[in-house]
Amino acid sequence: MQSKIRVGVIFGGRSGEHDVSLMSSRSVLAVLDPQKYEVFQIGITRQGAWVTGPDAWSALESGHVEGLPTALLLPEPGRATLYALRSGRLEPVSGLDVIFPVLHGTFGEDGTLQGLLELADIAYVGAGVLGSAAGMDKALFKDVMRANGLPVVDAILVTRREIESDLQGVIARVEGLGYPIFTKPANLGSSVGITRCRGRSDLQEGLQEAARFDRRILVEKGVPNAREIEVSVLGNEHPAASIPGEIRPGDEYYSYEAKYIMDNSELIIPAPLPQDVTERVRSLALKAYQAIDCAGMARVDFLMDARSGELYISEINTIPGFTKISMYPKLWEASGLSYRDLVDRLIDLALERKADRDHTERQFRRGS
Ligand SMILES: Nc1ncnc2c1ncn2[C@@H]1O[C@H](COP(=O)(O)OP(=O)(O)O)[C@@H](O)[C@H]1O
Numbered sequence: 001m002q003s004k005i006r007v008g009v010i011f012g013g014r015s016g017e018h019d020v021s022l023m024s025s026r027s028v029l030a031v032l033d034p035q036k037y038e039v040f041q042i043g044i045t046r047q048g049a050w051v052t053g054p055d056a057w058s059a060l061e062s063g064h065v066e067g068l069p070t071a072l073l074l075p076e077p078g079r080a081t082l083y084a085l086r087s088g089r090l091e092p093v094s095g096l097d098v099i100f101p102v103l104h105g106t107f108g109e110d111g112t113l114q115g116l117l118e119l120a121d122i123a124y125v126g127a128g129v130l131g132s133a134a135g136m137d138k139a140l141f142k143d144v145m146r147a148n149g150l151p152v153v154d155a156i157l158v159t160r161r162e163i164e165s166d167l168q169g170v171i172a173r174v175e176g177l178g179y180p181i182f183t184k185p186a187n188l189g190s191s192v193g194i195t196r197c198r199g200r201s202d203l204q205e206g207l208q209e210a211a212r213f214d215r216r217i218l219v220e221k222g223v224p225n226a227r228e229i230e231v232s233v234l235g236n237e238h239p240a241a242s243i244p245g246e247i248r249p250g251d252e253y254y255s256y257e258a259k260y261i262m263d264n265s266e267l268i269i270p271a272p273l274p275q276d277v278t279e280r281v282r283s284l285a286l287k288a289y290q291a292i293d294c295a296g297m298a299r300v301d302f303l304m305d306a307r308s309g310e311l312y313i314s315e316i317n318t319i320p321g322f323t324k325i326s327m328y329p330k331l332w333e334a335s336g337l338s339y340r341d342l343v344d345r346l347i348d349l350a351l352e353r354k355a356d357r358d359h360t361e362r363q364f365r366r367g368s
């Protein structure tokens with residue numbers, strides 16, 4: 001009998017999307033086939049403590065992690081082992097074949113965790129360091145899109161320092177975009193710190209609000225009558241795009257409240273779009289994915305001017321919401337891939353990518 005694949009599932013985390021990660025990872029843990037996988041839970045608390053054990057998920061959910069051993073992954077190659085540290089004693093729990101980080105936002109989706117996993121030389125689901133970091137920073141992401149001739153809305157990057165030292169100068173520089181203007185922290189998600197500014201006083205507040213959450217603040221021209229279209233992408237070298245879906249936010253835009261509190265936003269699958277627009281959205285999603293060297297999965301989000309039909313790539317999420325009812329898996333389901341098969345496929349892709357990386361020569365010796 002073939003031995004089981006040993007999967008470490010990492011969830012929780014220090015980002016504002018800790019709770020979203022718990023919801024996503026609950027669905028992933030529930031669907032990993034025990035015939036096929038041996039699963040190890042690795043939880044990261046809001047404070048950043050790593051814990052492990054078969055009840056790590058429940059412990060995080062209830063907020064009682066006392067008594068659980070500290071989880072450790074060492075950043076040296078050749079081990080690929082999960083260790084538990086308990087009362088000063090370090091014990092190996094198990095070797096790991098692959099890690100599934102189900103973490104959203106900072107310190108999980110932004111390349112930092114991926115850096116640790118690269119050093120540790122373990123296979124992991126999703127984008128690498130570069131794709132994660134480039135996907136996380138909305139300003140850099142837009143620059144890469146522009147450099148590849150892909151459509152994005154006009155935007156200006158300002159720094160927190162500029163806002164603090166010369167707010168009026170910043171306002172004068174960005175107002176030309178024309179209201180409404182969106183102010184956003186460059187590296188955040190879930191609409192946290194975002195303001196839709198209708199005029200100068202909103203703008204002033206919006207800039208200061210965004211600057212609370214990041215050093216880099218993106219000021220973006222608002223797309224009028226924006227329709228929000230999303231596409232799921234899956235794969236490494238030859239990624240595939242799902243059918244597009246559409247979000248109809250229950251607020252004036254897809255705000256934090258609309259996403260998590262009001263519960264009145266609609267997911268429409270497939271997005272009602274003419275065939276040629278559907279094909280264009282899917283093809284743009286693949287180009288965006290490849291431009292930042294994504295791997296495994298990502299959800300590519302678009303804004304569409306409902307009047308002119310103009311399409312803009314808005315952002316990419318390299319670890320998108322992953323509950324059974326989240327857009328990413330729903331789009332695959334509607335494209336013929338079940339949630340369970342999607343999780344299997346992501347693990348296969350992680351192992352494939354690792355095998356590919358193992359072909360890279362790390363040491364150059366002259367004449368060899
Ligand atoms: N330029 C824009 N024009 C119109 N709506 C926007 C624009 N930028 C953001 N929004 C609205 O704000 C929401 C959140 O912005 P987004 O850039 O997707 O950040 P997040 O990573 O927090 O989801 C979008 O889903 C959309 O509703």
Ligand SMILES: [Mg+2]
Pocket residue numbers: 190301315
């Ligand atoms: Mg978004």
